[in-house]
Amino acid sequence: MLPAAKANARVSEQDWVALVRSVAAGDQRALRALYERTHRVVFTLIMRIANDRQAAEELTLDVFHDVWRRASKYDAAGGTVVGWILNQARSRAIDRLRFETRKKRVDPHADAPAPATASSDSDETLDRQEQDRRLHSALAVLTADERQAIETAYFSELTYAEAAARLNQPLGTVKTRIRSALEKLRQALAEAGNR
Secondary structure (H helix, E strand, C coil), X not given: CCCCCXXXXXXXXXXXXXXXXXXXXXXXXXXXXXXXHHHHHHHHHHHHHHCCHHHHHHHHHHHHHHHHHHHHHCCHHHCCHHHHHHHXXXXXXXXXXXXXXXXXXXXXXXXXXXXXXXXXXXXXXXXXXXXXXXHHHHHCCXXXXXXXXXXXXXXXXXXXXXXXXXXXXXHHHHHHHHHHHHHHHHHHHHHHHCC
């Protein structure tokens, strides 16, 4: 278990791996520590893909349930702990999005929202504008290459290998850029959330 640390303190990859190993051994406190350190970035990524707050909340919990179940299968050689968790989040969000898209094809009126009041519409619009502002501010900290890699992989719903092929870049280079970009985005969004 990591010593008590401030929410914004940097955590070494060795400490992340130690947390996952503790989770694999059944340590619920380690799972809580992982959740506390990563749930915001997991939620933000899912929200960006699914564009549905309720689904993002549900999927965030599902991701950490998966972390609990799959911790023993984590392989540090395959990438960082945060990257591993975000890949699970991305997969869950894309699966949900595809499910919802198929459902709408079968019954286009299945998710028709109830009529909303003008007040609730304007509140939602303001919330969305604030989220968009935070995301654009966070994206501004990325290099052009990092931004291109993130947009290609995550927003085009491609695997890392597919993104590397589309960008005509080596797979390792694309993975490194995505990892770096995700870390920068996590920090920028955490700072924006603390303001």
